[in-house]
Amino acid sequence: MAKKNKRVAHEAVSAPAAQATFPLWRRRFFPAVFFLLLSLIYFYEFPLSDQIIYGTDVGTDYHEGANLSVWEKIQTVSQPMWNPKMGGFPQSEEIRPQYFPTYPIYFFTVFQRYIGWRYILTMFFAGLGMYTYLRQVNIGHRAALWAGVAFMSAPTFLAFPMAGQYAKMGVIAVFPWMCLFLERGMERGRLIHLAGLGGMIGLGVYSHPPIMFYALLGLGVYFLFKAYQIYREKADVKRLAQRSGFFVFSVVLGLALGAEGAFPLFFYTRTESKRATGEEAGGKTAEQQLAYAQSWSLHPEEVASLVVPEFGGYDAPLEGRSNYWGRNPFKINSEYFGVLAVLLALMVLPEFRRRPQVAMWAGIFALALSYMLGQHTPIHWLAYHLLPGAKVQRTIAMGSFVFAFAGCVLAGLGLHRVLEADEEERAILRRRLLIVGGALTGFALLLALFPKAMTGGWIAALYSDITPKQQQILAASYNWIAKGGLYVALVAGAGTVLLYLRLQQKIAATALIAGLCLLTLFDTWRVDKVYLHYIDPDHYTDIREENPRAVEFLKGDPEHFRIFPLPSFKILDQPGYHLYGVPIITGFHDLTIGRYDRILQELEPVVQMLSAKYLQGAEVPYGDKELLAAIQPLLNLLNGKYLAVPKPLELALADYPLRFESERFRLYENTQVLPWFYLAPEAEIVKDGEQALERLRSGQVDPQRVVLLEEEPSLVLDGAGDPSRDRIEQLTYDLPAGLIRLRTHSDGPRILVVSENYHTNWSIFVDGEQAQMLRANYVWKAVAVPAGEHEIEFRYFSSTLAWSRAATFLSLLFVLGIVGRELRRRSVATAA
Template identity: 25%
Template structure:
């Protein structure tokens, strides 16, 4: 009888570590740890934080006076998300833990309040995040980075071994994926909390598919749950697409003898049930994060904007979306377009992180040299089919990422059209790493038969020579071309600078002369990319030469050169900042009056950049987050002076009416503003502090209500100049009001308690009134009056209100969405099932 599995793994290989020489696995782990110590030497041994917080000294006038004397440019200006989103969020999370309020469900410091746990990128329950809660905040970033890369790298090695890669080939795959550009450039973003689980998921999946036991399926389910807890739906989607394709490939390849679909179904129905069980169990484990996210998503700006986006002409979209095509250059020349580390990056249609495809010269060379031979031998040697699978998937994800013609059609499919295709470069890097591992072993087999004389080795040598030639031509041609077109390039840059200043681009606050000087500097930086000052540009030439000259020790050489190559490119990418330079308290923040803690602040232009106030527990009306509450965004974007840059909510000038409504009592700005604003700082100060004496309090009472039938009508009404924000409230719903309007003092309001997800307010009024709280409305908020549940009303389009009877009453607002309550119960139940199942399996195995 023909062997059942085309990929027939004997017990020695399927069990993984247990039957394999322990020292090889230990060596792999030690090598990986050593590489990570080199990669993060400045942070680990220098006592520095893995945080690009020196960016505040360049962008924000509030901190420019606090810049150290040695500061010139930020360590990595691309990492603004880390500075203005993820660090403030981490600070808020750690503060919540200290205050006994974990998990924080609501962030009161941005956008007049916004869901926090439900914002998936908070990733509060990711295993990597949970680990960091044991350490100081500043140390958490390096701890998380190292543990993530270790999981990604060692998982790649284990998967390589279980699909029968040799020790050296698995090491090559491990180094390639761990230190590849697509993995490292996103390491300090939340999506890394998801994609680093990919290799480990593939490893446990392979072991489960060999055993086909219900016990073994718990491991894929656990990893699926962990990657969901990483909080990036796009990364999860692409990861699970590759996983699903791999499972399908294994199921079809291991049942090749089944002659029809019915036989195939009979053979695999239990495995398919296990697949769906793994997905369901993983989802259930992460329900505490996923259910709140899914409940919040329809109320967020990212959902409304992406779902309503029009892709335009379909033919043009599928065939002519060319802006990502130049990314292919970075597969060989990682810094062809420059780097954010020294501000030499120049490509106008992307950024360094989204563009990079670099996984090393050696893996690409080995993959190209062995792709055709592996394809030809796929039928004679079943193990080669796995290499072909990853080769095909690598090409698929490569095409999706670069939005190549026809591949772009995939990006228009449901779900794919809601994701960002450049994220698939991570899957491409993993596939190429595995293909490089198979290619390495194929070269070794060819070497053992006919050293240097086999067709594969001849192709390998030709590609090495070609690499040298291409490298020299590209470098020399680019240098000469930049010199020849100097005047044209400078003229284009100057034209763009002049246009930006004429349009009063908020990101260009300096003088025109400054930016014209920067154009000349940028040109010199571009040309320097192709000189000996930038040795990274010569890596193809250097690597090609080394491979030709060191052929007799090629096995070790390929692995070592790959590690050195990738470290040379990426070691400077990661910032190393002294702890004292992480959001130092500026003088103007200390000048804020005591009541700033119970009122809101705002900055104009780039002063007090959005979310930076979170680090000082100050509530701002601005924020930086793609998942902005949609109602709130609708309200503020109609304001005078509002502008949005990427996901930054910014103001050029104060909208007096809106700022009053939003309880903005203090403004920080480099401008001199007049009218009603009281100047609190010296006139000679660079950053000025103003007080708004007409700002409404955070909570107040009114008796006159205007009822509307829809959110569109409420937005229209709130922009009506006849609407009196101090004495009226706009409510959505029925026009029957239990409150009678009257003039005069409506009563007194005092906020007794103000926590992130709980607000307690004391009211005293002579007759029924509406208590208006200018905090963002969101489903999941509940209100009670004297302990009795009351109806929560949508007030002024985006805020909350409740009817309070005459007399003295205690009003409590509590944020407890049902999605969190159910999600917590489901996750706890599933975690308990995992623990019990694990203990049962352990006892069963020990008895055997």
């Protein structure tokens, strides 16, 4: 009896000891640590150095925030109302990247270093999200671990750093978590999962609202499938109604949380931005808008590139290499998500009839890919006409992450089948593996051996309108394509061998996963590394300190004005050529007001010819005098007081005398420029905006003397008084706060014109009484002012911002209430 008790006691003590000897990869914390380490290794040059990760959209301000205190950085969370860039645009309606949870990192470093840490955390979050989602749908931890590696390393995701599109990556990383909470909510219907899904949607909105559109489409299809599954399998109408309400309320909650980052942008984009349709906004016709919405879509070549990324090619700007022979203007990304993911997804595809998860994700993959193909399928056309928000989207290929995620999920399902199959199932899977693996390896080998013949056959069948330039690029890329085909053949072949050995029970599951992870990282890294570039900011002067003499001269001018950089505004983005804080006429911004963008289109032919002449050494049929004369009236209208010309370029024009010369710039003055504020004694009503623009462009009217309006002013302009006696005094000019205060004096009624873009969020008050705001000279805002002395106040207020901010605050309180309730419930359960 004593021996028996001793044995029982020994077993009781040994149980925890046995548990403690579980392999490391079976520990609960292992996936999170693994994905974090992998993320740090991927960006290994960043964490322990002072380097930053180069990205074009992040800009060339490599020292942003270096001279700001923590408190000053905290103040950047507050959104300015109006931005003076390019005639001015409503910054209040812009995306709110400072609301994203990683933003506080910026308080303790420079902005570019913050972006680097955000890349690392984003990659980690993506891998862990995929793993957690697959575990939720009963995929084994090994298969889920590999699928996490496949998704987080996919070029579909990790080709964005070169473009500096960290915000898009944020949505892609959050998408698996959205799917996780949707799955849990549809299965369990608990409030905490409703809050989780809403919270993830809100996070995505504050990262990048346009790409969130595609995430919501993917979630919508996911929900419809789950709803159909509930109805078909359980015929439970009450449960279906509850879950439908759960999903709708979660989306509403998420959009409410992200309201401040979504709705101001959405409504502005539809009405007054350059993306808006209709002449009223200076935007596009319906036909132009459809073409715009289908721009930067995928094309058939990109579909083949899902197997071999080099097939359609991609550009490597920093290597000075272009191998993209497709139909878009250029390509600095890849939709590739790994040939092993394609292999495993195709292996499990035949089971779609008896495995609902396979059917759902295969359907999402097919729909998403069809949508991204734009004009090549009817799916996008239908969505464009039926779905709210589709008409203001562009660069639709950015939604490719939806089918990449679907492909990786299918691959995870396939790998799970390989690991868990019984003998009979393994025999079936071996046959599929040989067919699919052989086909993929064979295709890649044929491309490696015969790149010219393979691409030539493709062109004959699907791309007969290829341009001579693209044919030249293709011809120069044959060796590169062949090399890529060989890489894919090796990875696909090696992966096929490993999977086959496992299906014959000749290698352990852990060895298979380790091998597949290494192959996957090798496969994706060759593409990812092209778009990962580090620079040392210490090698670059702070842009605030570049060209100090030229900037001091320009800022010393007491008047408001803009400069016109020649030959192109892009020269001001080059190291050593920044003119920090000086407003310029030209440039690029997604939120440029439509009518201002329309004027820039009138300047573009001249800018292109000057760029061709001075940057490319091409011959143009006109001299500098003729080119500038063609746009002189518009330069005057847009307050282009100085031409900023980089050395060694030099102008010798009587209309533009040299006013200042520094080490890098010559500044020429436009002596005919219009003032920023002016009082026009006469007005002409031209209700058609394009006619008004044509009159201004041609110089048929002096806009300072005769202002062009599109509606009758509230006062009759009788021409009384001497215009030379008119005076305007600036009292307040605070554009970030949305406030302009002026004092005017005139002997007769006048039209006061302010050279800032007209926008409906502005209101005007004359001596404290609200007055009619007029659109003057096609783009500017104006008000009729009676004779005498008056105080004029321009106030900016966005009603959309006001109600969306209230919605965000209230929904945040609601979510915090749900989370607090859940924490209390768990506390009570633990105590019990």
